[in-house]
Amino acid sequence: MPKLRLREAGPALLFMVVLLTLTACGDTVYPNTTFTQFTDLNTTILSLWDRLLFWGTIVFVVVEAALIITIIRYRKRPGGPAAKQIHGNALLEITWTAIPAIILVLIAVPTVKAIFETQAPAPAGALRVEVIGHQWWWEFRYPELGIVTANELYVPVGRTVSFEMTSKDVIHSFWFPAMGGKRDLMANRTNYMWYTPNADLGTQAWNGFCTEYCGESHANMRIRLYTVQPDEFESWAKHQASPAVFNPLAAAAVLAASNTALTRAVDSTAQPSAGYVFPAERLPAHVVPQTPIPAGLDYDDALLAQGDPTRGATQSFMLGGCIGCHAINGIPGAVSAIGPDLTHVASRHTIASGLFKFDGPTLARWIKNARHMKPGSIMNTIGRGEYDPIMKMTVTAGLDDRQIADVVAYLMSLK
Amino acid sequence: MSDDAKHATETHHPTGNQYLKIAIILTVITAIEVWAYYIPALVASPLFNPALIIMSALKFAIVVLYYMHIKFDHSLFRLLFTASLILAMCTGTALMFLFGVFKL
Amino acid sequence: MASHAAAALHSASGADAGHQNGHEHHHYTTTGLDNRKIAIWAFLGSECMLFASLISTYLIYKGKSIVGPYPTTEWVNEAGKVFKPILDIPTTSASTAVLLMSSFAMVLALQAVQLKGKEIAATASWWERIQRSSQFWLAATAFLGATFLGFQAYEFTSFVHEGLTLKTNLFGSTFFTLTGFHGAHVTVGVLWLMSLLWIDRTRGLGPKDELVVDICALYWHFVDVVWIVIFTLVYLIS
Amino acid sequence: MATIAAPTQAGKPDAYSNTTGIWSWIATTDHKRIGTLYLWTALFFFLVGGLEAVIIRTQLMRPNMGFVSADTYNQLFTMHGTTMVFLAIMPLSAAFFNFLIPLQIGARDVAFPRLNAFSYWVYLLGGIFLTVPILFHVAPNGGWFGYAPLTSNQFSPGNNIDFWVIGLQVLGVSSLAAAFNFITTIINMRAPGMTLMRMPMFTWMSFVVQFLLILAFPPITVALVFLIMDRFFGTTFYAIAAGADPLLWQHLFWVFGHPEVYILILPAFGLVSEILPTFSKKPLFGYNVMVYSGIMIGFLGFGVWAHHMFAVGMGAVADTIFSMMTMLIAIPTGVKIFNWIATMWAGEIRFTVAMKFAIALIGMFTIGGISGVMHSSPPADLQQTDTYFIVAHFHYVLFGGSIMGILGGIYFYFPKMTGRFMDERLGNWHFWGTFVGMNLTFFPMHFSGLYGMPRRVYRYDAGQGWDLFNLMSTYGTYLIAVSTLFFVWNFVRSRTRGAVAGSDPWGAGTLEWSIPSPPPEYNFAQLPEVSSRYPLWDLKDPAKTAGIDHSHADAMTITDAHAVPVHEETERFTAKELGIPMPLPTAKPLFTAVGLMTMFSGLPFLRNDMFAVAMTLTIGGACMLIGGLYAWLTSPLE
Structure with a gap:
């Protein structure tokens, strides 16, 4: 008859030790950790977690120890004692029914308190942000400030931010691990969540994710959060609320092409002061996307230097059909909300919902064949001669690389 | 044992005339329900919905108890059916609350 | 040797005379009840959950439609024309009464099968006589x-x-699916009843077939009680 | 003491029937053969699901890998979940229901042998229907939970989801049919004296599971009907443009989905409750409490579904109620774990492979249970839900619980099923590989989850602090895969070459061990009259069960003309020799099942505008179904 040998149990024990060492003492950093106290919400959650972990560890140790002691002590040995025929013990069984019940009460009381605390209406004076989920990007609206932006969220520290969440299509879920819990975004419903980033949090950048499976590019639906100082936020907000900033030449050309009232042209060509943007040099490495550009998507980066924003704005942007989906505040006719708002797109650090760095070469490839870079993307393949993986055909009427360089130049001017 | 059970059920089953009476009761309740539906004053009353639900529950119970013989048959059947029915009603009610059809 | 032992076992065991009477013998059962009757009650319990889910969905979506027609309120189409609520209470009341009566007919069909072969007094009234006709009541139920x-x-x-x-x-989606599901149950029931009627006409149903009719009756009454609930919750309640 | 069954019979899969060949399997109505079919089929799907997991883990081995495309990955994780839940674990449990329940309660068959065959064939056809599309890259890609509106036409226009929604609907028919069958069997086919409180624990847990099945499947049936109607007939149940509520699907799905968790775990609990007493040489500790806690788990299981949905914004009151209900479930579950340990306490523990798996279940399920309590607290769950922490949790429950229990059950019952032992040495390799592999795979997921890694992502960026955990998980998966090969080899080889086992190779105490291995087609030559929970121990080692209330008076009065006191049956006859009527072999259930599957398989053609094909298949299938049913119901059983 086989019996327990230490030789057999050894590897399992060794493995557990190695595992714990690696996880606890490893010097890797965990930039997306949930064990933070950066907001009031997560402070509440963390205190609950500590309690759960405390009792969980006790239960774990007690049960596993009882199990291991039992199997070692009562293993069958030659000449060992015969089995004692015990069939039950009411007192024991009542005890191990009662003790877990008591532990659960100790968990349940703060749980209920936390549920009602965290789900109370947001305190007065909170900054309202509408979060709208799309396949696969995030739309943010600050209704009190008149800002529409996408994928990168600015929040002042020390002030409660109240999210009002809904979706344009399927269910998504909005989550910054370091800030606190997540909430689902659903069409025909509005969900609420609020938290207050600590006043001493400082100007920092955070990763966030969509956490409800939402289709092909669910994994590519990421978000950035910038917690900034109140004055920085104010500067940013003022700038973002203003119409697009761009090359006056291009503006004139756009207006010529769109035949609209001159008064608007004067407004929109006025150069507003540049607002605050989260400084690129302060972005930690884990916030800078490292997604590789897929192989086979070739673009001659030298062309980018020749890009002309004016041409880009008129011929390519208007004729290339960008305004079919994208809005640019200040350009009449560009009001569609199918894709992200591009008014101040060049003030962002990422494109394609946090998937790639915002720079000329990436932008050019994105315009050329977005669906190749982000599977299932609703954005058409635009590069002439490119294969569109969704339409399953080669694009014949799209933009050539030179025209793409013009569009990139134009977009890069939308600071 | 099985023969006894069968014997017992046979002796307690209602007869044709009783079935007829039950049918008349069911029809009368239905008639009252429909009648009430056409009296605006009644429909406006807060008791209208509860009253309708009680009447339909009554009809439900009568059919199950007498026509389906659950009153006279083996208690096992009663257990199987009522347990499922109660669970179904609880689940349905919980869903109503969760979707805000009923408000707390 | 094996067959000898088998014969010995056979005579000693419970494999008694009943086992040799073809498929009419009764297997030992723990409760003394027939398997099929237990199964049908378990099935009806399961059906409770099915209809609870369907009816709940109807109630959850009630009043959530964004375009007409609406069940119990007036609605206006794009052209501004006003339409009455679409549910037709008088007709449905009539059909409800019909289904209730079919349950009555079903219970008498079962009684008729149980009473098969029992003597009937020569002075019995037509009502007592017709109670003995399983074919009449089965046909009436199906009809x-x-x-x-x-x-x-x-x-x-x-x-x-x-x-x-x-x-x-x-x-529209919830109404047609809910009542359609119920209608499908009624259709299965009618087919089942017609099969029983056909058996009754060809070889005659007797007290030994009580269980077969009973199971069909339980199903039929269940379909009826589901309609009782649907009629109130879908048609009448405001 | 136990006489070894005729060796010529042992090990042959056809040992319990007079006929051999493929037809004898197609037309079988023997619950043991159907159990064997379930076992083989489910093990096959288990390997398929495992292979999917290996590909998934390879893709996630390092950040930004391009081993498979996004769409392929989504198909793989959808099929991995669907396969493991519906095509592997549930049918593996069903294999034991079929094989064991009649043997454990002293019955000669199940209540409805042909319905049983029907359940199997529907399962097989449904499984094929679900699985084959992945070979053509059109497998379902909406997740095993299939959340609408993502699975509606608007967002999933291809045929992928069609296979899922129809496949699940068909599998539901199979599960429901089987559940009605086993409820009736357990209520009504118990041997004389086999009172409910004498039933073996596996039968008890299975009994609870059957009720969960018949009450949990209708809500998902309805949810799937709505989705079928939406996808093929243009209804608006999940159409957000028509004002539909995205939570409708979720609620209906989880009303089913949570009891489903207990459907997956309770049979394994039952198996473990058979293995532990046998190899501890002690009766189960606190039998009554084990029964009640099983019923409690099943009952409470219907009141906790929304704990899968704490992030959807149900409101504080609903969150509180479902949170409290969830915590309550921890109590009966904890009781079970303590009672198992107490069963081994003061015993003589023999570490067979089966026992090792059973002990591993206790240890590993505990971890899953503790992390379960951690997300019963809604605010804490908001940091955990839809992260790898959840993946870790439910794999500790389903792999550490269900799979460990089932594998233990296979090693334990293999001698009963085939008359031969599985090899213990290979089994040890399998066990340790699986045990170490599963911890290496799933334990790091706790960390990657709490350090912010979302679920269901086909790639993740570098530098997020998740690389090491993912690498460990992947290597762990490879280890499980390799050790599973040991199992497959052992399983296949031992059928014909394993050491011959007697009727009671482990010295167990319940009825199934009182008859030859493999059991003859009639199971019991004479119906045993039972007077205690461990009738075989009463017979062989009365001291072991002396402390249990036998209620002898009961045993005297129930004496039934049909039965004889429990004894060991060592000789093997044919049913004919004994004059025991057996159900006739028939292919009508298969024919009916093909009709059902054909009827449903017409639907996808509606979406491809192939109306004629759709109608032909649907109407033809319906005719087959109805014709098959009539033929089946009008032909005599035996």
């Missing part, structure tokens, strides 16, 4: 069931004419 289906077909077509289909709105 009333079919009539109910006829009402439902009429209701569905008139709704479609008034512009309510499966696709129109949430009300």
Whole structure:
């Protein structure tokens, strides 16, 4: 008859030790950790977690120890004692029914308190942000400030931010691990969540994710959060609320092409002061996307230097059909909300919902064949001669690389 | 044992005339329900919905108890059916609350 | 040797005379009840959950349709024309009564099968005599069931004419699916009843077939009680 | 003491029937053969699901890998979940229901042998229907939970979801049919004296599971009907443009989905409750409490579904109620774990492979249970839900619980099923590989989850602090895969070459061990009259069960003309020799099942505008179904 040998149990024990060492003492950093106290919400959650972990560890140790002691002590040995025929013990069984019940009460009381605390209406004076989920990007609206932006969220520290969440299509879920819990975004419903980033949090950048499976590019639906100082936020907000900033030449050309009232042209060509943007040099490495550009998507980066924003704005942007989906505040006719708002797109650090760095070469490839870079993307393949993986055909009427360089130049001017 | 059970059920089953009476009761309740539906004053009353639900529950119970013989048959059947029915009603009610059809 | 032992076992065991009477013998059962009757009650319990889910969905979506027709409130189409609520209470009340009566007929059909072979007094009234005709009551049940289906077909077509289909709105989807599911149950019941009627006409149903009729009856009554709930919750309640 | 069954019979899969060949399997109505079919089929799907997991883990081995495309990955994780839940674990449990329940309660068959065959064939056809599309890259890609509106036409226009929604609907028919069958069997086919409180624990847990099945499947049936209607007939149940509520699907799905968790775990609990007493040489500790806690788990299981949905914004009151209900479930579950340990306490523990798996279940399920309590607290769950922490949790429950229990059950019952032992040495390799592999795979997921890694992502960026955990998980998966090969080899080889086992190779105490291995087609030559929970121990080692209330008076009065006191049956006859009527072999259930599957398989053609094909298949299938049913119901059983 086989019996327990230490030789057999050894590897399992060794493995557990190695595992714990690696996880606890490893010097890797965990930039997306949930064990933070950066907001009031997560402070509440963390205190609950500590309690759960405390009792969980006790239960774990007690049960596993009882199990291991039992199997070692009562293993069958030659000449060992015969089995004692015990069939039950009411007192024991009542005890191990009662003790877990008591532990659960100790968990349940703060749980209920936390549920009602965290789900109370947001305190007065909170900054309202509408979060709208799309396949696969995030739309943010600050209704009190008149800002529409996408994928990168600015929040002042020390002030409660109240999210009002809904979706344009399927269910998504909005989550910054370091800030606190997540909430689902659903069409025909509005969900609420609020938290207050600590006043001493400082100007920092955070990763966030969509956490409800939402289709092909669910994994590519990421978000950035910038917690900034109140004055920085104010500067940013003022700038973002203003119409697009761009090359006056291009503006004139756009207006010529769109035949609209001159008064608007004067407004929109006025150069507003540049607002605050989260400084690129302060972005930690884990916030800078490292997604590789897929192989086979070739673009001659030298062309980018020749890009002309004016041409880009008129011929390519208007004729290339960008305004079919994208809005640019200040350009009449560009009001569609199918894709992200591009008014101040060049003030962002990422494109394609946090998937790639915002720079000329990436932008050019994105315009050329977005669906190749982000599977299932609703954005058409635009590069002439490119294969569109969704339409399953080669694009014949799209933009050539030179025209793409013009569009990139134009977009890069939308600071 | 099985023969006894069968014997017992046979002796307690209602007869044709009783079935007829039950049918008349069911029809009368239905008639009252429909009648009430056409009296605006009644429909406006807060008791209208509860009253309708009680009447339909009554009809439900009568059919199950007498026509389906659950009153006279083996208690096992009663257990199987009522347990499922109660669970179904609880689940349905919980869903109503969760979707805000009923408000707390 | 094996066969010898087997014979010995056979005579000693419970494999008694009953086992050799073809398929009419009764297996030992723990409760003394027939397996099929336990199964049908478990099945009806399961059906409770099914209809609870369907009815709950109807109630959850009630009043959530964004375009008409609506069940119990007036609605206005794009052209500004005002339409009455679409549910037709008088007709449905009639069909409800028909289904209730079919349950009555079903219970008498079962009684008729149970009373088969029992003597009937020569002075018995027509009412007592007709209670003995299982064929009459089975046919009546099936007929009333079919009539109910006829009402439902009429209701569905008139709704479609008034512009309510499966696709129109949430009300259309939930209403047709719920009542359609119930209608499908009635259809199965009518087919089942007609099969029993056919057996009754060909070889005659007797007290030994009580269980077969009983199971069908339980199903049929269940379909009836589901309609009782649907009629109140879908048609009458405000 | 136990006489070894005729060796010529042992090990042959056809040992319990007079006929051999493929037809004898197609037309079988023997619950043991159907159990064997379930076992083989489910193990096959288990390997398929495992292979999917290996590909998934390879893709996630390092950040930004391009081993498979996004769409392929989504198909793989959808199929991995669907396969493991519906095509592997549930049918593996069903294999034991079929094989064991009649043997454990002293019955000669199940209540409805042909319905049983029907359940199997529907399962097989449904499984094929679900699985084959992945070979053509059109497998379902909406997740095993299939959340609408993502699975509606608007967002999933291809045929992928069609296979899922129809496949699940068909599998539901199979599960429901089987559940009605086993409820009736357990209520009504118990041997004389086999009172409810004498039933073996596996039968008890299975009994609870059957009720969960018949009450939990209708809500998902309805949810799937709505989705079928939406996808093929244009209804608006999940159409957000028509004002539909995205939570409708979720609620209906989880009303089913949570009891489903207990459907997956309770049979394994039952198996473990058979293995532990046998190898501890002690009766189960606190039998009554084990029964009640099983019923409690099943009952409470219907009141906790929304704990899968704490992030959807149900409101504080609903969150509180479902949170409290969830915590309550921890109590009966904890009781079970303590009672198992107490069963081994003061015993003589023999570490067979089966026992090792059973002990591993206790240890590993505990971890899953503790992390379960951690997300019963809604605010804490908001940091955990839809992260790898959840993946870790439910794999500790389903792999550490269900799979460990089932594998233990296979090693334990293999001698009963085939008459031969599985090899213990290979089994040890399998066990340790699996045990170490599963911890290496799933334990790091706790960390990657709490350090912010979302679920269901086909790639993740570098530098997020998740690389090491993912690498460990992947290597762990490879280890499980390799050790599973040991199992497959052992399983296949031992059928014909394993050491011959007697009727009671482990010295167990319940009825199934009182008859030859493999059991003859009639199971019991004479119906045993039972007077205690461990009738075989009463017979062989009365001291072991002396402390249990036998209620002898009961045993005297129930004496039934049909039965004889429990004894060991060592000789093997044919049913004919004994004059025991057996159900006739028939292919009508298969024919009916093909009709059902054909009827449903017409639907996808509606979406491809192939109306004629759709109608032909649907109407033809319906005719087959109805014709098959009539033929089946009008032909005599035996």
